[in-house]
Every structure is written in C-alpha cells, then in structure tokens.
C-alpha cells in the first residue's frame with residue numbers, strides 16, 4: 001500500500017468524525033502552544049539582550065542591598081533582609097572616595113506610591129518617585145526633552161523641584177507647558193523644571209510614569225528610615241571599566257565599614273550579572289513551561305489513545321471487510337497509526353503556529369525582536385509524532401490483530 | 412440434449428480439504444459446526460452448498476475463503492497447505508484468488524460504489540489511474556455504470572449486491588465465494604444476480620454458492636448438502652455428468 005493511500009484513508013475517516021477529531025487535536029495544540037509560546041518569548045528576549053539591549057547604560061555598574069533575582073534566592077532571602085540598608089551617609093562617603101575616578105556617580109532611592117496632582121488633574125497613585133542627583137538621567141538612559149536637569153545645588157539645598165516623565169506630562173499638562181508650573185506630589189508642592197523623553201516599556205513596565213526629585217528633598221518628604229540607596233557608577237571609558245569597578249568595590253567596602261575578612265554586604269549589578277540573572281530566570285521558566293506542556297501532552301496522548309480505541313471498536317466491521325478483501329494486518333496497523341499520528345501532528349502544527357504568534361506578540365509587547373524558534377518547532381513535531389505513534393500503537397495493534405471472521409460478524 | 416456451453420473439461424483441483432472440523436468452545440459446552448468435511452473443487456466448477464440453518468454452510472464457506480481457520484484437518488489451496496501460510500500470504504489469497512460476496516453485502520457505508528470497488532486494488536498496490544478505470548469498468552460490467560458515485564445507502568438492495576459482486580470481481584480472482592447472495596433480495600432481483608453469476612461461470616470463474624433455496628441451487632452444476640456439520644450428499648447434475656463422461 002502506498003503512503004498516499006494511507007494518508008487519504010486517514011483523512012477520510014477523520015473527516016467522518018470532524019468534531020471528535022478536532023477536540024482530540026485540541027489537547028495536543030494546547031500542550032504544544034504552551035511550550036512554543038514560552039520558548040518563543042524567552043528566545044526573543046534573550047536574542048534581544050544578546051544583541052545589545054543593555055539593562056544599564058554603557059559602562060555602568062550598580063551597588064544595591066538586594067540581588068536582582070531576590071526571589072530566586074530561596075533560603076538566602078533572610079541573609080539579604082538582614083543586611084543593613086545602604087544609608088545616604090554611606091553613599092555620600094562612597095561618592096567622596098570615588099570623586100574623580102568615575103564619570104558619573106548616581107545615588108538614588110525610590111518610592112513606588114507617588115501621586116501627582118495639578119489643577120484638579122490626578123495621576124494614578126503608583127508613580128515611581130526617584131530621589132537622586134544630576135547623574136540619574138545618564139545612569140538610567142533617560143534623555144531630557146526640555147527644561148533642565150536636577151543639579152548639585154538643587155541637591156545641596158533640597159529644593160522642591162521635579163523632572164517629570166512623559167506619562168505625567170500627558171496626564172497633567174495636556175494643553176500647556178509644564179515648565180515652572182507648581183504641582184503637588186504626595187501632598188507636597190514641587191516646581192517642574194524639566195521633562196523627559198518617552199522611553200516606553202521595559203519587561204512590561206512603563207518607564208515614563210516617573211518623577212525625579214533631589215535625593216535630599218526625597219528623604220525629607222518620604223522619610224529616610226527603612227530606605228536603601230542604590231549607587232550607579234559609570235567609568236570614564238570601556239578601557240578603564242575594570243579598574244574603576246575594582247576601585248569602586250574597595251570604596252564601597254570602606255563606606256560600608258567592612259573589615260578585611262568580612263564578605264561584601266551588598267550586591268553588584270552589571271550588564272553581565274543582569275544578563276546571567278536573566279538567563280537563570282529564563283532557565284527556570286523554560287523548565288516550568290517544559291514540564292507543564294509535557295504533562296499536557298501526556299494527557300492529550302491518553303486522549304488520542306482513548307479516541308482511537310473507541311474508533312477501533314466502532315469500526316470493527318470495517319476492519320473485517322478490509323481484511324476479507326485482502327488487507328494485511330500491517331495495512332490495518334498503518335491505517336490506524338496514521339490516523340493517530342495525523343491527529344497529533346495536526347494539533348502540533350496548529351500549536352506551533354499559535355505558539356509562535358503568541359510568543360512573538362508577547363515579545364513585541366516587551367519590545368524584543370521577533371524570532372521563529374526552529375529548534376523547538378522541530379522538536380515539537382518530533383514529539384507529536386512520538387505521541388501519535390506511542391499512544392496510537394496499542395489501538396492500532398488491537399485493530400490489526402482482530403480475527404477477520406470475528407470482526408466481520410461484529411454488529 | 413447437449414448444451415455446448417456446458418461442455419468443458421474438468422480443470423485442475425483448486426480447493427482440496429480433507430476431514431476439516433471446526434468447533435467453538437462456549438463455556439461448558441462445545442459447538443461442533445463442522446465434524447469432518449472432505450471436499451475437492453476443480454477450477455471452473457459451479458458448486459452450491461445447501462443445508463438447513465445451522466448446518467455449517469457459512470463456517471465451511473469462511474474456511475474455503477481463508478477467512479477462518481479449521482480446528483483440525485487439512486486444507487490445500489492450489490496445492491499449497493493453508494495452515495502453513497502466514498498473514499501476508501493469506502491476505503494475498505483473499506485479495507487476488509478469492510472474491511467474497513456476502514448476504515449482507517458488507518460494503519463500506521461512507522464510501523461510494525467506485526471507492527468500495529477500488530478497495531481490493533488499493534491493497535493489491537495498483538496505481539490510482541488504472542484502479543479507477545478498472546473499478547468503473549467492473550461496475551459497468553455488472554450494470555451499475557450510472558451509479559459510480561452513489562453511497563450504499565443511496566442504492567437498492569440489488570444494486571448494493573452488484574457493487575459487492577463488482578468488488579469481488581475487480582481483482583479478477585479465479586474463485587467467487589457467495590454466501591447467500593440473494594438472501595436479502597426479492598426473487599426477481601435474486602434472479603438478476605444469479606444471471607450475473609452464470610455469466611461469470613461462463614467466463615471461466617469458479618463459483619461456490621451457499622443457499623438454502625432449491626431454486627437458487629438449480630443454477631449450480633454440482634450440489635453439496637450439509638447436515639449437522641457433515642456432508643450428506645454430493646451430486647453433479649445430469650447434464651454435467653454427461654459432458655464429463657464425454658471428455659474422459
């Protein structure tokens with residue numbers, strides 16, 4: 001029997017039970033979709049990161065109390081919580097030690113419950129309020145659209161001035177220039193001195209609902225207790241990045257008052273460490289997606305087996321007829337196996353298409369480049385064939401092993 | 412009166428069974444469907460198997476068609492022991508040597524006449540163009556040229572049986588086995604089917620027919636009577652007897 005005949009036969013009998021075939025297929029589609037969409041999204045993100053998106057600006061590293069993937073730390077969580085906050089005094093000490101050895105030193109502390117009000121208009125109560133200095137824009141890849149940046153004098157005098165992000169400008173100043181306007185930020189008055197260019201979203205979060213105020217003013221209004229200061233440092237050039245980095249760790253240890261034998265009680269973020277943190281999180285998500293879809297696929301495989309067993313019983317007479325006119329056992333085996341593989345493959349192909357589209361939509365939303373995960377797509381097809389054959393074999397074997405005369409007598 | 416049509420020499424033996432038995436074990440009791448049947452059938456014979464219900468006619472027929480296996484006894488098909496054949500060889504015999512016609516037609520309900528008749532050719536590995544042509548021609552031969560694309564439920568009983576006969580014929584088998592082919596048909600349609608079988612016999616096929624109607628059995632040249640799984644009588648009609656004598 002030719003391959004074409006077998007396919008044609010499989011299509012005919014599947015077509016006779018369209019709804020049933022489609023439902024059985026759906027199980028496979030879901031399983032494949034879940035793995036392919038996650039792998040596509042993660043692959044897209046990783047490709048973007050490798051091709052140069054930097055988490056921080058160029059030649060920048062950062063010190064902070066908590067590591068990036070603090071939740072992935074598990075039992076280390078306590079260790080990080082027990083660390084002392086990086087105080088503004090320690091940060092200033094570090095700043096002083098590094099003065100002249102780095103291009104920019106940005107000290108910053110955050111509050112995430114900001115709300116700005118102007119002329120009866122309000123923003124959401126979840127603005128990011130950054131208390132920082134003149135280096136904030138460079139260290140966080142923001143550019144000024146108009147007005148001026150926070151300067152050292154603003155910090156020294158704890159002036160009530162603010163640089164606002166695009167979202168806030170659009171919300172509070174739809175028809176006028178914000179410069180010189182006095183708005184309220186969590187009940188305190190601030191004069192707008194500058195506006196930032198839109199930056200869009202990163203990892204699903206808007207970066208434009210931000211207010212930057214002098215760090216000294218920030219502490220006065222939002223309190224200094226229970227706040228930790230993050231420090232971003234930019235070296236003068238790529239060449240002396242490593243030297244600056246080494247010097248900075250020494251300076252940070254001095255600022256933190258560590259003795260020689262004590263280990264660092266702060267974490268270091270660099271583009272490299274962020275990339276590897278991302279990679280390790282991506283790895284966990286991948287394994288999770290893989291396990292979930294494996295379970296889904298096994299369930300779907302059992303569904304295929306079930307429907308094929310029903311089909312064999314329903315078509316016992318047909319099997320008898322085919323055998324009586326010369327079908328060999330292996331022709332029957334192939335026929336039923338092909339049907340099982342067909343359901344599985346069709347479901348798999350649909351799952352791959354939906355998964356790639358879904359994953360790439362997610363990647364688009366996260367502003368990553370689109371990809372087509374060839375490896376996973378091929379693996380998906382192979383796994384689907386294996387499921388079709390694996391779970392279809394027993395029903396097909398049962399069909400093939402039927403005694404011709406018993407099958408013919410079946411009513 | 413000698414009919415020249417029926418004057419032909421006896422062909423070689425195609426079916427040779429000796430002391431065939433078949434029993435079914437059903438819990439405590441054993442049903443003996445065949446108790447020791449010995450029979451030789453030559454090429455181009457027209458044989459009717461008769462007997463009351465339950466006498467083992469269908470059981471014997473299925474055995475001859477290599478669909479069923481005997482409990483004991485010897486069966487040689489074209490000189491080859493059937494019990495030594497594997498699944499592939501048996502399938503090949505069912506496909507090329509034997510055409511089965513059933514009382515209940517046994518057509519695939521969702522396939523058209525053409526597809527049903529093509530089926531044996533698919534398993535024989537015939538290419539699609541030749542296949543369709545041959546299936547269509549065979550359907551025209553049995554008078555169904557106008558019904559190629561009808562499904563069984565769109566055909567009358569007689570037409571369905573013609574499709575079944577076309578399917579049995581399409582691979583040009585030497586033997587046609589028909590188990591009560593007219594059992595589900597009215598007598599007029601039954602006669603049409605019998606005329607078709609007569610034509611096939613005249614064309615050189617071996618016909619083995621199961622029936623319990625004497626009117627139908629009359630078409631055959633030789634009649635075997637079964638009772639309780641044993642051959643009661645085996646008679647060759649006078650005309651055939653005569654021509655056989657004439658040639659020996």
Ligand SMILES: Nc1ncnc2c1ncn2[C@@H]1O[C@H](COP(=O)(O)OP(=O)(O)OP(=O)(O)O)[C@@H](O)[C@H]1O
Nearest residue numbers: 435437442443444463464465466467468469470471
């Ligand atoms: N699969 C089976 N299991 C048990 N007994 C069977 C089976 N097939 C046939 N028999 C028994 O074997 C005997 C012969 O059956 P068979 O079908 O050959 O009769 P038949 O001569 O064709 O009868 P009919 O004219 O009614 O078709 C019957 O007694 C029947 O009950």
Ligand SMILES: [Mg+2]
Nearest residue numbers: 468469470590
């Ligand atoms: Mg019978």
